[in-house]
Amino acid sequence: MHPSDSDRPSPNGRATPDDDDVIIRATGVTVSFGEKTILDNLDLDVRRGEILGFVGPSGAGKSVLLRTILGLNPKQAGTIEILGTDYERANDAERLAVERRWGVLFQHGALFSSLTVLENIQVPMREYLDLSPGLMEELARLKIDLVGLAPDAADKFPSELSGGMIKRAALARALALDPDIVFLDEPTSGLDPIGAADFDQLIMTLRDTLGLTVYMVTHDLDSLFQACDRIAVLGERKVLVEGPLSMMLEFDHPWVHSYFRGKRARTIVQPTQTANAPVGAA
Ligand SMILES: Nc1ncnc2c1ncn2[C@@H]1O[C@H](COP(=O)(O)OP(=O)(O)OP(=O)(O)O)[C@@H](O)[C@H]1O
């Protein structure tokens, strides 16, 4: 299922408040560290079944927002509803229920270095599921296969893997609990263009086959143009615009303009990807 954009006329790309497809809704989110305000009255919607590309200058607060959505970072104001639950106000049982439905690939420290790939994938299973060791091992091996790693990757330590294999292993761990949503923070950084394109293809295939919703922080223009249904841009401490690529190409803001219409972008953007042709939207 791909979200349709044509029935959502809101000027900044937000869905209507009663939209059933919204799986994450951040409203008026403010996050500060001491005197420094990183996010100020930020709004963002993520829709069920989409690949959302989250983009913005380095240091703008993309990872901070991700950690805030996951409840790992306190906010000073605003609400975040994820899968219908306000995580901050939820009780322990409700939080646990939500945590079991998401998987995360963090920007740094994707895997525990002292554990093998198989053991890494089993970490969330041990934490959240009550399964026998044999069943956990079987499930972990299935995840290894799902992300396109060879079976012998299971017993390797992260130091024995290439960058691309680490990303895949980290994705396998993010998929350990069969989540509804996966959060990926810069999943293709450090990969060569072919490895990155393969990873994007894997994400699209998983979204299509597992019905995942994907929240992907990225600087990778190829990913944004080829894999993402919608894009949200962080700037000036809030989401400046969210919508299909066509909306980014039209949006009148210096950073957005130079990012999506700059020299690097022009070498990637296809002639068909002009104002009326949203990428990835069916
Ligand atoms: N725990 C923290 N305490 C204080 N400041 C923090 C903390 N975490 C992040 N920051 C600051 O918040 C700002 C945003 O950081 P963040 O890591 O979210 O940037 P980013 O948009 O993910 O950048 P990049 O694209 O380089 O990953 C930075 O100035 C950073 O120093």
Ligand SMILES: [Mg+2]
């Ligand atoms: Mg970051």
